[in-house]
Amino acid sequence: MYNIHTHPGLRDEDVCNGLLPGGIIKAIRSDVGFFMLEKFPFGSDSFKRMIVMAKMCRNNDAQGMFNVLKAEYPTDKTIFVAHAVDMENMGGGNAKRPYWEQLVELNDLKNNNPGQVIPFIHIDTRRENYYELFKWAMDNDWGGVKLYPPMGKFPFDEEFDKVFDDCERLNKPVLAHCTAGNPICWKGSRRALKLLLEQCKVPVDWKKSNKDLCAYFTHPENYKWVFAKHPKLKVCLAHFGRENEWDKIILGMLEQYQGLYIDISYSLYDEKRWPNLLILLRTNPTFRTRCLFGSDWYLDLAEGQEKQFSKNLRATLGEELWEQITVINPKHYLYS
Numbered sequence: 001m002y003n004i005h006t007h008p009g010l011r012d013e014d015v016c017n018g019l020l021p022g023g024i025i026k027a028i029r030s031d032v033g034f035f036m037l038e039k040f041p042f043g044s045d046s047f048k049r050m051i052v053m054a055k056m057c058r059n060n061d062a063q064g065m066f067n068v069l070k071a072e073y074p075t076d077k078t079i080f081v082a083h084a085v086d087m088e089n090m091g092g093g094n095a096k097r098p099y100w101e102q103l104v105e106l107n108d109l110k111n112n113n114p115g116q117v118i119p120f121i122h123i124d125t126r127r128e129n130y131y132e133l134f135k136w137a138m139d140n141d142w143g144g145v146k147l148y149p150p151m152g153k154f155p156f157d158e159e160f161d162k163v164f165d166d167c168e169r170l171n172k173p174v175l176a177h178c179t180a181g182n183p184i185c186w187k188g189s190r191r192a193l194k195l196l197l198e199q200c201k202v203p204v205d206w207k208k209s210n211k212d213l214c215a216y217f218t219h220p221e222n223y224k225w226v227f228a229k230h231p232k233l234k235v236c237l238a239h240f241g242r243e244n245e246w247d248k249i250i251l252g253m254l255e256q257y258q259g260l261y262i263d264i265s266y267s268l269y270d271e272k273r274w275p276n277l278l279i280l281l282r283t284n285p286t287f288r289t290r291c292l293f294g295s296d297w298y299l300d301l302a303e304g305q306e307k308q309f310s311k312n313l314r315a316t317l318g319e320e321l322w323e324q325i326t327v328i329n330p331k332h333y334l335y336s
Helices: 024-029 031-039 045-057 062-070 099-112 130-139 158-170 190-199 220-229 245-256 271-283 285-290 306-317 319-335
Strands: 002-006 079-083 117-122 144-147 174-177 235-238 260-263
Touching: 002 319, 062 079, 062 099, 079 099, 099 117, 099 130, 117 130, 130 158, 144 158, 158 220, 220 235, 220 245, 245 260, 245 285, 260 285, 271 285, 271 306, 271 319, 285 319, 306 319
Parallel strands: 002 079, 079 117, 117 144, 144 174, 174 235, 235 260
Antiparallel strands: none
16 A cells, blocks of 8 residues: 655754744754643644654654554555755745755655655755756656645746656656645745745635635645646545535635645545545545545644554545555555
8 A cells, every 4th residue: 555645854954943933843852841841831732733743753764753654554565755845945945954965865755665665856946946956856767756845935937847747758646735825835035025926826815814814825836837738637636525615615626636646644634624535535436536545644643653653544445445546545545
């Protein structure tokens, strides 16, 4: 089986210092600071979830995290897509370690666990050498490309064209974050955000908060312009299943674009959403062939246990649909 969405290479050193206010990220990195934050939690639910996730990535390398992840699944029978994340261009300052070091560690993880890890490289075209990094990843047999639009970059930006051209030629897929209101978004100034949004294809409601404005970068309809220029590209929109307006839009787009897929990572940790997933898989033939299983590990740890999530979902869907979303569809997305 395949888990299409995991993050075993994302360490605390890869998080930009400005992701959380008040120097909290720096505190999480220190033993004393983390002890205080863990023992005396405060703030929003988002902050408390961040502490749970920090337990995994603090003082743990990619191999150590991967050992924890693979223990939650059938031994040596699960293949994991591992996504790099580049946070240094989202207006939140620098990360503690250079992005290149994260990529090298993920490449080592792939080589040291043959047949079990498929890394995707996060491409942000604001990084000066983004195309050289992309070519390096493809030369090293990486599986595809990760996009994170709410950091402040539209997927239809022409700077992505040569990357997408190569993805079409090399048959490499793209996976893009696709939910609104995520805390991992543009952290820079309002003025800079307005400049970034000048490319927006629809009118912008400037009354919204910076975090809510970042949904314009992330909106699924942005990919209509991507497919207009790159009709053979395969794109997976991550985190489907929240039963909102975006889900309705994506369901319509699945009928229009043969290269469009979705994954159910993180969103489907809420068991109340499982009946809707089951209905879609049983009644919508297009959805049934484009739905991919993913968990968003370890970012999902605040929501529950990985093994229990996958086992319970498998029992709910039954073996035929489980094989469809964990074996048949991922193979088609990754290789066909």
